[in-house]
Amino acid sequence: xxxxxxxAEAHGGGHGGGAEHSPHPPTSTGIDHRKLxxxxxxxxxxxxxxxxxxxxxxxxxxxxxxxxxGQGSGPLPHEVLDIxxxxxxxxxxLMSSLTMVLALAAVQRGDVRGTRIWLFATATLGSIFLGGQxxxxxxxxxxxxxxxxxxxxxxxxxxxxGFHGAHVTIGVIMxxxxxxxxxxxxxxxxxxxxxxxIGLYWHFVDIVWIVIFxxxxxxxxxxxxxTISEGAEHAARLxxxx
Amino acid sequence: xxxxxxxATHGGHGGHPGSAAGEHLxxxxxxxxxxxxxxxxxxxxxxxxxxxxxxxxxxxxxxxPTLIVLSAAKFVTVVGYFMHLKFDDRxxxxxxxxGLVISLAIVISLxxxxxxxxxxxxxxxxxxxx
Numbered sequence: 001x002x003x004x005x006x007x008a009e010a011h012g013g014g015h016g017g018g019a020e021h022s023p024h025p026p027t028s029t030g031i032d033h034r035k036l037x038x039x040x041x042x043x044x045x046x047x048x049x050x051x052x053x054x055x056x057x058x059x060x061x062x063x064x065x066x067x068x069x070g071q072g073s074g075p076l077p078h079e080v081l082d083i084x085x086x087x088x089x090x091x092x093x094l095m096s097s098l099t100m101v102l103a104l105a106a107v108q109r110g111d112v113r114g115t116r117i118w119l120f121a122t123a124t125l126g127s128i129f130l131g132g133q134x135x136x137x138x139x140x141x142x143x144x145x146x147x148x149x150x151x152x153x154x155x156x157x158x159x160x161x162g163f164h165g166a167h168v169t170i171g172v173i174m175x176x177x178x179x180x181x182x183x184x185x186x187x188x189x190x191x192x193x194x195x196x197x198i199g200l201y202w203h204f205v206d207i208v209w210i211v212i213f214x215x216x217x218x219x220x221x222x223x224x225x226x227t228i229s230e231g232a233e234h235a236a237r238l239x240x241x242x
Numbered sequence: 243x244x245x246x247x248x249x250a251t252h253g254g255h256g257g258h259p260g261s262a263a264g265e266h267l268x269x270x271x272x273x274x275x276x277x278x279x280x281x282x283x284x285x286x287x288x289x290x291x292x293x294x295x296x297x298x299x300x301x302x303x304x305x306x307p308t309l310i311v312l313s314a315a316k317f318v319t320v321v322g323y324f325m326h327l328k329f330d331d332r333x334x335x336x337x338x339x340x341g342l343v344i345s346l347a348i349v350i351s352l353x354x355x356x357x358x359x360x361x362x363x364x365x366x367x368x369x370x371x372x
Contacts, residue, residue: 031331039334043341050345054352087291094287094316098280101324105273203325207317214313218294219306 038197042204045167049208052163053215056156063153072151080144081217082136089132090213093168096125097206100199110189116182119195122202123175126168133165157216164212167205174198270329279323286316 027033066072099121106114137158140146146154178198181187187194271279290312299305322328327335 029333031334036334036337039337043338046338046341046345047348050348051352054349057349058352058356083291083294087287091284091287094283095280097283097320097324098276101276102273105270105276108270200325203320206324207320210313210316210320214290214309218290218309220300 032193034193034197035200038200042200045204045208049160049164049211052156052160053211056160056216059152059156063151066151074151075140075144075146075153076151077153077157077216078220080140080146082139083217085132085136086213086217089129089136090209092125092132093129093206093209096122096129097203099125100202104192104195104199107187107189107192107195112182112187115187115195116179119175119179119182123172123179126172126175126202130165130168130172133161133168137162160212160216164205164208167208171198171202171205174201270326271323276323279319283316283319286312 029036060077063072064076067074067076099118103115103118103122106112106118140154146157148155148158175198178187178195181194290309293299293305293308293312296305299308321338327338
């Protein structure tokens with residue numbers, strides 16, 4: 001008990017460098033509660049995206065097997081996914097992580113102008129990513145005929161990337177809110193923890209895309225021909241076609 | 243004790259009113275480091291995409307492991323440096339790692355469960371029969 005209290009007192013509740021400057025009271029863990037809560041949320045969000053990614057990996061394969069068995073309809077991933085286009089989107093989101101961490105560094109050293117510039121840059125890059133996703137979705141739907149219920153690939157793809165897009169949208173709204181607060185003079189060096197917490201969320205959105213980009217876009221399912229053909233044979237047997 | 247040492251070194255960072263303009267926080271990388279890390283991440287992304295187009299890598303079966311390693315490197319770099327987990331309280335790493343491990347377990351479990359009967363479930367949905 002005394003150790004925990006001493007730790008908390010020594011570190012001003014995990015931020016601020018001193019209790020007299022801190023907007024947050026000392027905590028028993030020595031870590032700011034808001035930051036602890038955000039990390040807990042991010043850990044739970046990992047499980048959420050883990051479920052969505054697993055579902056996508058399973059159903060993308062099912063869609064391919066059904067088409068191979070002559071029972072399903074396309075389009076399939078390799079027919080619609082545009083790797084160069086998505087690579088640019090991935091790059092944009094990756095660079096937004098840099099601008100986010102630069103915004104945090106700026107607010108921590110009391111650079112108000114720098115904070116505003118980098119927050120605006122991050123929100124802009126996030127918006128560009130969202131615009132790219134909107135274009136990708138509309139292109140899939142209008143040109144390739146891939147709707148939410150067209151096949152299992154469409155359902156799992158739109159659900160996974162759509163939920164990620166929703167996370168990015170929430171992130172952009174939070175960034176613009178921070179920018180608004182900063183423009184009204186309410187985001188000073190002492191409130192850097194607010195930028196840090198939203199930054200954690202933003203970086204998480206980025207790392208989720210790092211995983212999605214690799215698993216959904218770059219790793220081709222049709223590499224594993226044996227799995228597809230086995231699945232097709234199995235499907236034909238079940239349907240009494242062979 | 244280890245935790246205390248960690249917090250004492252890195253201060254839990256948040257407000258840090260004492261840091262002067264142009265300086266970076268104790269235990270945190272500076273702007274130049276952040277930019278260098280971003281360049282490394284960009285290079286890894288370029289390598290990833292280039293790898294995708296190299297046919298012999300797919301043919302020889304090294305494409306998927308290579309992409310997973312590159313992706314994991316990017317993931318760890320962003321979490322470690324941009325999210326400051328490398329410099330922060332060790333307990334935050336454990337919290338996040340727990341979420342990651344459970345997440346990975348979900349992916350592996352679901353994949354194994356669904357692969358036991360590769361296509362039955364989908365076909366039953368499609369045909370509405372047994």
